Amino acid sequence: MAIELKMPALSPTMEEGTLAKWLVKEGDTVAAGDVLAEIETDKATMEFESIDEGTVGKILVEEGAEEVKVGTVIAILAGEGEDVSAVSAPAAAEEAAPPAQAPAPEATQNAAAPAAKERADDPEIPAGTNMVKLTLREALRDGMAEEMRRDERVFVMGEEVAEYQGAYKVTQGLLDEFGPKRVIDTPITEYGFAGIGTGAAMGGLRPIVEFMTFNFAMQAIDHIINSAAKTNYMSGGQMRCPIVFRGPNGAASRVGAQHSQNYGPWYASVPGLIVIAPYDAQDAKGLLKAAIRTEDPVVFLENELIYGTSFEVAQLDDHVLPIGKARIMREGSDVTIVSYSIAVGIALEAADELAGQGIDAEVLDLRTLRPLDREAVLTSLAKTNRVVIAEEGWPTCSIASEVIAICMEEGFDHLDAPVLRVCNEDVPLPYAANLEKLALIDKERVVAACRKVCYAD
Amino acid sequence: MAKASKTSTTKGKAAPARAKAKPAVSNEDPNFALRSLQDALDKKKRYTASEEQLLHFYKQMLLIRRFEEKAGQLYGLGLIGGFCHLYIGQEAVAIGLQSALDSDVDSVITGYRDHGHMLAYGIDPNVIMAELTGRAAGISQGKGGSMHMFSTEHKFYGGHGIVGAQVSLGGGLAFAHQYNEDGGLCLAYFGDGAANQGQVYETMNMAALWKLPIVFVVENNQYAMGTAVSRSSAETEFYRRGTAFRIPGMKVNGMDVLEVRQAAEIAFKYVREGNGPVLMECNTYRYRGHSMSDPAKYRTREEVQGQREKNDPIERLKKELGSAGYDEDKLKEIDKGIRATVADAADFAESSPEPEPGELYTDVLVEEY
Ligand SMILES: Cc1ncc(C[n+]2csc(CCOP(=O)(O)OP(=O)(O)O)c2C)c(N)n1
Ligand SMILES: [Mg+2]
Numbered sequence: 001m002a003i004e005l006k007m008p009a010l011s012p013t014m015e016e017g018t019l020a021k022w023l024v025k026e027g028d029t030v031a032a033g034d035v036l037a038e039i040e041t042d043k044a045t046m047e048f049e050s051i052d053e054g055t056v057g058k059i060l061v062e063e064g065a066e067e068v069k070v071g072t073v074i075a076i077l078a079g080e081g082e083d084v085s086a087v088s089a090p091a092a093a094e095e096a097a098p099p100a101q102a103p104a105p106e107a108t109q110n111a112a113a114p115a116a117k118e119r120a121d122d123p124e125i126p127a128g129t130n131m132v133k134l135t136l137r138e139a140l141r142d143g144m145a146e147e148m149r150r151d152e153r154v155f156v157m158g159e160e161v162a163e164y165q166g167a168y169k170v171t172q173g174l175l176d177e178f179g180p181k182r183v184i185d186t187p188i189t190e191y192g193f194a195g196i197g198t199g200a201a202m203g204g205l206r207p208i209v210e211f212m213t214f215n216f217a218m219q220a221i222d223h224i225i226n227s228a229a230k231t232n233y234m235s236g237g238q239m240r241c242p243i244v245f246r247g248p249n250g251a252a253s254r255v256g257a258q259h260s261q262n263y264g265p266w267y268a269s270v271p272g273l274i275v276i277a278p279y280d281a282q283d284a285k286g287l288l289k290a291a292i293r294t295e296d297p298v299v300f301l302e303n304e305l306i307y308g309t310s311f312e313v314a315q316l317d318d319h320v321l322p323i324g325k326a327r328i329m330r331e332g333s334d335v336t337i338v339s340y341s342i343a344v345g346i347a348l349e350a351a352d353e354l355a356g357q358g359i360d361a362e363v364l365d366l367r368t369l370r371p372l373d374r375e376a377v378l379t380s381l382a383k384t385n386r387v388v389i390a391e392e393g394w395p396t397c398s399i400a401s402e403v404i405a406i407c408m409e410e411g412f413d414h415l416d417a418p419v420l421r422v423c424n425e426d427v428p429l430p431y432a433a434n435l436e437k438l439a440l441i442d443k444e445r446v447v448a449a450c451r452k453v454c455y456a457d
Numbered sequence: 458m459a460k461a462s463k464t465s466t467t468k469g470k471a472a473p474a475r476a477k478a479k480p481a482v483s484n485e486d487p488n489f490a491l492r493s494l495q496d497a498l499d500k501k502k503r504y505t506a507s508e509e510q511l512l513h514f515y516k517q518m519l520l521i522r523r524f525e526e527k528a529g530q531l532y533g534l535g536l537i538g539g540f541c542h543l544y545i546g547q548e549a550v551a552i553g554l555q556s557a558l559d560s561d562v563d564s565v566i567t568g569y570r571d572h573g574h575m576l577a578y579g580i581d582p583n584v585i586m587a588e589l590t591g592r593a594a595g596i597s598q599g600k601g602g603s604m605h606m607f608s609t610e611h612k613f614y615g616g617h618g619i620v621g622a623q624v625s626l627g628g629g630l631a632f633a634h635q636y637n638e639d640g641g642l643c644l645a646y647f648g649d650g651a652a653n654q655g656q657v658y659e660t661m662n663m664a665a666l667w668k669l670p671i672v673f674v675v676e677n678n679q680y681a682m683g684t685a686v687s688r689s690s691a692e693t694e695f696y697r698r699g700t701a702f703r704i705p706g707m708k709v710n711g712m713d714v715l716e717v718r719q720a721a722e723i724a725f726k727y728v729r730e731g732n733g734p735v736l737m738e739c740n741t742y743r744y745r746g747h748s749m750s751d752p753a754k755y756r757t758r759e760e761v762q763g764q765r766e767k768n769d770p771i772e773r774l775k776k777e778l779g780s781a782g783y784d785e786d787k788l789k790e791i792d793k794g795i796r797a798t799v800a801d802a803a804d805f806a807e808s809s810p811e812p813e814p815g816e817l818y819t820d821v822l823v824e825e826y
Contacts, residue, residue: 008533011750164683254538258618431602432591
C-alpha cells in the first residue's frame, strides 16, 4: 500500500513550516529511522524521519517551499513489493490539517475586525526613532546579552540554557558569546540551582536564573520567597538579593494541567519581590534590562505562545524601562481593559472588534504586577468610568481580584458599572483540544464583558 | 566546563581504565559496598523464560514499538498535541520489570514517558491512543493527555509531568503497602535526569529508614532532554546513589528483557522479604527525540543508528525466538497482527468524539460543598 508522507507537526505550536531540504530522491529505498528531509519549524530545524520502509515514489513538494501547512502530502512512499511508477499523487495534495488540531492561539487569527486603530505611541520612545522587527524571543536574548556585555557580574543559569541554546531558544547564542563560565547548564534540580543563584546574588553576583517553565519553579518557590524576597527586610537592609528568575509562564498549547498555569498572582502577593509580566518585545527587552539592574529580586514572567511573535522594537542604545509603570496600548474613552502578558493581545483584538460596534475601548498593559501601577488604573478608570480585566489565569485571588479591589477602594466614585473580570475557567487546564479552548480566555468573552459594562446589550 | 563527547553513550564520563577491562560492575569494586543483589545477578544474568514467555515478551515489546511509531505519526498529523514522549528503544525495561509483578497487589508509578508502562499491563491500546488524541473514550477521558494517564484498576498511578515528583509519590504508595500489610511493593520509575532532584534522595532516606517496599528504577537512557548524563551528574553510576542510605544497587542492561526480568526477580524477592528498598539502574537508550519537538542536535545520527543496529531489545529477542524455532514468516505474521491492532487503535482514537463541553467542570473535586 502506498504511504502518503505528510508535512509533520514538529512542535506543539507549529502550523506550517519550510521544507528546507530533501535528503532522499525519487526511487531511493528507505528504512525506518532514515532521515527523509529537513524541516524548519517556528523554533528549529528538525529532521523528518521515516517510520516505514519502502521506496520514495514521488516527491510532491519541492525543497525550499515555505509555509507548507501541516498535513500537506509532501511525498509518496511505495511499500514493499509495490511498483513505484504505479504510485500516483493523490487528487488533492494540499490537504488541510485535520480539525482536531490544537486551536491556534487567538493572537494569530486575524479576526474580520474593522481596520485596527493606530496603537498608542509609547511615551518612552522619542518620536522618529528607527524601529526594527524582533520576536519576543530575540528581544529577551538581546536584553540579556546587552546587560552581560555591560556588567561582568551577570550570568545565566538553568536547564538547557547553554549547549541546547535554551529549551525555547531564548538563550540562543549566549554560550557562544559569553562562554561556559557565564552561561551555565544545570542539572534538573530547580530547588538547588534557585538556591545557588540566590546565594550567588547575596554574594555579590547578578544571576539570571531561567526556569524551563515557571511550572517547575514550584520546586524552587521556597528560595524565591523565603530566601530571595525576605532577606533584605530581615537583615535590616544589609543583605541584598539582586537576582532575576525568568522563564515562560501561563498556558502553553495542549500541555495539560501540570504544565499550564499563571503564577503572576502567586508571586505578586509577596512583599519583597518585583514581578514583571510584559507583553510585547519592546517592553520585554526594556524591562528585562531593568530587572537585571535593580537591586531587588525579580520574578520575570514570559509567555511561550508569543515567543515567536514579531513586534516593532525601537533601535535605541541601552533602552531601560521603568519598573512599576503600566502602559496605555490603545487609547479609548468608553471602557478600560486592564491586562498583562498574553492577554494584552486578546484585549487589543477585542478593542478592535468593539470599535466596529461603536465602543471605544482603552487597553492598559500593567507590565509590572508588583508594584502595580494603581495610578494608571485609576486615571484610566476616571476617564472611561468602566473597567474590565482580561487575565490569562484563574479568576480566584487573581490580579483581576486585586485590580477590582483598587477600583473599589480608590475609584468607586468614578465607576458607572461593576468591574468585571474575564479569566480562564476555574478548573485545572484539560488536555482535550475542545475543552482547552473552552477553558481559556478569548476575545469573544472580553468583548461580551465590555458590552455588558457599557450596557450595550 | 568541558564539552561532552558526543559519542559517549552508556558511559557518560571517561571511565577509569580499570573498569574498561572488566564488566562495569565487578565484585571487587571497592567503592560500592551494597552489592549483594548485584552479586546475585552476576551469578545468573538472564532469566530462563519458557517459549511461551519469550513470545509474550516479544509481542508486548513490539506492541509498544508499533504503538509509539503510530503515535509519532499522529503527532505529525496534528492529531496529538502538546508534549508527546515516545518510549521507543526502552521497551525491555517496562516489560522485563512489569512481567515480574504480582498484579493483584503491586503498584507502579512513572513520569511522562508513560505509554509503554500502560501497554505493559495489557491495557487496551484504544483507550491509550484515544487519550493521546484527547477524546472522551481516552483512559483519562481526554483530560490528561500523553503525560497524564492512570489506571487505578491496574494499580498504575501515572503519568506525572513534574520531573522527580513520581519518586516521592512512589514512596507514599510503598508506605501504603506497608501500612495496609498487603504484601505489595511499588515500582517507581524515573529518568537519569530526574535522578538529580533532591526529593529523590529525601525519599530514599525515608524508604530505607522505614524499610518501605519500593524498587527505585532509574531508566538511564543517557540523556535528559539535550543533556548527556556526564554533563549533569557527578556520579554517573546511578545504581550507587543509594549507598549513602544503605540501599543496595543493581546495574542492569535495560536493552535485554531477560536480564531485566532476572534483576526484577532478585529485587522483588528482597523487597518482599521486608528488607526495604532496592535501587536498580537500567541502562537503555531512547531512539527518538526527547519529545516530538526536540531537534536532537546533541547526539550524532551514528550514535542513534549504532544503538538501533547493535543493541535493539526487540531484535535481541527476535534472535532468541529464532533459535527457539520461530522462523521469519511466523514473526512477520505477529508483526502484521500488531500493526493491525495499532491501526485500529489509531482509527478509534481519530474517530471517537471529543469530551462533552460539560466535562470541563467535572472531577475538579470529588464532593460537593
Ligand atoms: C521539575 C521539572 N523540571 C523540568 C521539567 C522539564 N523536563 C521534562 S522532561 C525533562 C528531562 C528529563 O530527563 P530524564 O529524567 O532523563 O527522563 P527521560 O526524559 O530521559 O525519560 C525535563 C528537563 C519538568 N517536567 N519538571
Ligand atoms: Mg533520560
